[in-house]
Amino acid sequence: MADSSRDTPEGAGWGGAERGTYRALMPPRTEKLSWLSPRTLWAARNGVLASWFGDPTGATRSRWVAQRAAAGAPADKVIRRTDPEEFSFLVIGDTGEGDDPQYAVVPGLLRAGGDTRFAVIASDVIYPVGSADDYDTKFFRPYRDYPAPVYAIPGNHDWYEGLGAFMRVFCDDAPPLPPEPAPRPFSRARLRSLLWHRPGPDDGRRLDEARALRGAPGQQAVQPGPYWAIDAGPLRIVGIDTGLLGTLDAEQGAWLREVSRDPRPKILVTGSPLYVDGAHHPCEIEGGGTVDDIVRDPAHRYVAAIGGDIHNYQRYPVDVDGRTIQYVVAGGGGAFMHATHTIPRVSVGGVGEEDFRCYPLRGDSLAFYSRLYGRRLRLRRFFTLTEDEATAVVTERLGIRPARSPRASAPVTLRTRLVAGLLGTGRRPDRGKRFRLPVRKIYTQLFSPSSATYSPPFFKCFLRLDVTPQAVRLRCHAATGNLAQELDPPVEDEVVIPLG
Incomplete structure (x- = not known):
């Protein structure tokens, strides 16, 4: 097994090692996304507007869900697969900047996860605003050689254009929503509407051409909506959509409580991690309660909660009344790296520094x-x-x-x-x-x-989860951009999670 960053500096990607082959996968020209550009900040203004003038995400999500139900999507939003009792899948978080760090993840992902049954993208499929025309270089091209289906939950950036592109790609080419009634004059909603960023009239003109990059029958998947559950082998994987501001609307909260009553052991995938940077963020549900209340309920049998949004890897093994739930941050799939050296000495939820893991170190x-x-x-x-x-x-x-x-x-x-x-x-x-x-x-x-850079080490990562009826083995693999880690992606963290 290759050295990891916990073994040597070279295992972390330091030392001027030979660059990997990932650039051969990239298009001739790629966008260098600047998060300090006024143009980017203005396009991504909807999150700020939602916090100032009210968040319309819940109402819009409800309309998307109703449209999918009318089109024949299952009412319980459960994807029922035919995986065997023992299978593997991938989780990749916060992928879509379309530049060197995202593509640097791909060769190692294919080497360590090319045999998996499916993958899940946990938050922010596309940056900066979820545009349909960005799916070519930021989704279809990088994962064109991954042979299995890819499911996704949206992050806040996927919502910056009303989730239309996400729904087209992952939800059976869902048509645009009909226009909403105009808000009352002089209301906060009216002011928000005047400033709200919307997709351009020609957005998506290249989408059909881009789909051909992942056009094989085995790569296809259709989701019932922006939130869903997957029954795979002995496990139920529950994906929730936390929208622009990291919360759940009442309708989705009621669905989450209902789908969590299934007797299978479960893993939650969420766009907003419940433990991150040494703090607990239980995720409020409109009308009362939190997502973590549902996860902690022993009747629901959750064994892990994996969240994106923060662009690194963290793991907190929290004891909940005598059983351990693994709370994981897995947002290192391609976007700029969020620092870990700013995380204080960990003491949260009964987890001390000796039990905490992060990558990069x-x-x-x-x-x-x-x-x-x-x-x-x-x-x-x-x-x-x-x-x-x-x-x-x-x-x-x-x-x-x-x-x-x-x-x-x-x-x-x-x-x-x-x-x-x-x-x-x-x-x-x-x-x-x-x-x-x-x-x-x-x-x-x-x-x-x-902090985006275009030369290694990038400190990116992806998760491989190997499922049996008895346990899930979760491994965090590193992707540095160097050839050594491309050929043999090192394991930065590993834990076996009992399902009994």
Whole structure:
């Protein structure tokens, strides 16, 4: 088995290794998406408008679901497959930027997961606004050689154009929704409507041509809607749509409670992770209750909850009344990397630092960002930390054991402490007030989106889940963009989840 980032720096992709072959899969020209571009920010304004003037996602989703039901989709929204009792599937999160990091995932995914029965994309199939014309280079082309069906749940970016493109691709070419009645004059809804971003009149003109890239019979799948359940072998996989603001409408909440009563063991796939960055986000349901209430109910037999939206890997094994539920973040499928070095020393839901797992490792994340901002600010001698220096200073500041033992002694100096503090690495609570800028939230909203790079290591990942009647083995495979990890995708984390 190949070295992982927990074994050596080379296993993490450091060291100037040979670049992989993924560029041969890319189109001649690719969009370099800038999240700081005014044009991109303006196109992606609907999330802000929904938070200011009210979120219309629930009502729009209800109309999509009703349209699919009228077209003959099953009322319970369950996809009943004929998989054997032992099978495997993939989970990939936050894929669709259409650039080097997304395509760098593909060769290893095909090598480690080409024999799986299907794949699930967990959130944000297409960036920045879910446009139909972006599906060519950001969905059909990268996964054209994956031989099995791909199911998906939408993320907030897929909703920025009303989910129309997502429904066309995954839900049997669903026709556009009829126009809604005009809101009352001078109402908040009216103001939102005037500013709302909508797809252009010619959006989707290349969609039929793009479909041919995944046109084989074995690659086809039709979903009953933006949320669904899959019965596969001994397992039920439940996918929920958390819309623009990370919540569930009452109609979907009622469906989730009903579909969760099935006696099979279950895995939840959601666009908004329930545990992330050392905090608990139970996901509110309109009318009362939370998604995590449903997951924790022992009668529902959930064994894991996997969420996208945050672009890295995290795992929290939470004890719930004597049974362990694995809460996983799996958003490393192609978009820019969200930092992990800003995650504080973990103590949440009974999970301590010794049980928490993440990828990239905090030290590698800090080393990545120190190089990035050293280069951009032209202060390389000050900002740039070696992998060993970054690991040493993160270990000291958080009071944790190093996930990878440094190969050389790396003293923690005033400079390395200052760089770590400036770039968001906190300090353990018993060592006094944190010496750092308040950048954890800023990192997620500003620094991380501006961190896209086009040369390895990329620190991307995908999940392979191997199911038997007794257990699910979950493995997080790394994709760095280097040839070594392409040929033998290293396992960054592995856990066996009992189904009994």
